Amino acid sequence: MPLYKATIAATASYLPEKVVTNHDLTKTLDTSHEWIFDRSGISSRHIAADDEPASAMGIKAVRKLLEKHPINPADIDLIIVPTSTPDMVFPATACIIQSAIGATNAGVFDLSAACSGYVFSINTAAVFIESGKYKNVLVVATEKYSTILNWQDRSTAFLFGDAANATLLTRAEEGHGIIAMHGGTDGGKPELLCIPAGGSKNPVTAETVKNRMSTVHMKGGDVYKNAVPRFTETIEAVIAKAGLRKEDIALIIPHQANIRIIKTVAKELGMSADKFMVNLEHYANTSSASIGLALEEALAAGRIRTGDYVVLSAFGAGFSWGSTLIRW
């Protein structure tokens, strides 16, 4: 039995100023607003400035969080930064964020799980809190996909956006907090969604640069076909692990990749699409930042009340997938 329960104390997001609409993309890509919107539900995305790396966005999200929920940065025990777009391969982007926010007593690390990064980080943070080892854990999901996209590839360029979210986890009060978690992986076909070069398998060479191998490569249809059953499986699993029924769930906050995936998952689960938080229209897929963004909006819109059962659920490259069930 865990010593404590963990919960989300506060969450805050940062979106870069620049907005790029689907119409803007038609100036350089053979595409249309109608195609993108019909196939994905996306109409625009935010793009970070050239001098705004992932760490800078993450730091801005943390500053907003600390305004909302003041805590002495020295009391943060651990910082986890899920990101696919770290400032550098090393040191971890978490180190740069730690120094900027003055979290002088925090251990830190980056977590690599692509779009599943937020849920995996929340679950990891929760286990540290449950064990009694740490009290305050900060998750800073920050993504600058604009730097890893091939802007000439119409099948991927429209899908992603830049954003950051900071979420603070702490000990829960009696009767509240994270009550179940679930995770899964199938690493059999990493090539279906990957960045082929820039790692130790294909180091950067003039050839890899010429072939744009350091950008996102995705077989969209295959990813879609895996996303639907995996989302369905992980949401069902986490609800079962908590000993609850689907009817008990007030809100599901899924990773925001495609409105069609979310609607199909709702149908597969036999749940109303109204129970799924969706906000991807103006942000696109912000990878590990998307669930935090949607959670903050759901809270601001009054869609989560004290005592509600809320599921966070993700699917991404790997393939990897997972969920968290929280009693708010």
Ligand code: UT7
């Ligand atoms: O974050 C987690 C990981 N990512 C995802 O979950 C993404 C999962 N995949 C998807 O959401 C969808 O596969 C996409 C939205 C990316 C694409 O939708 P789709 O319905 O699977 O389209 P498709 O790739 O099968 O392409 C259909 C057609 C193709 O033409 P043909 O071969 O039928 O003549 C494409 O060439 O649409 C064409 N196409 C486009 N047309 C206009 C592809 N991209 C575009 C475009 N504009 N941007």
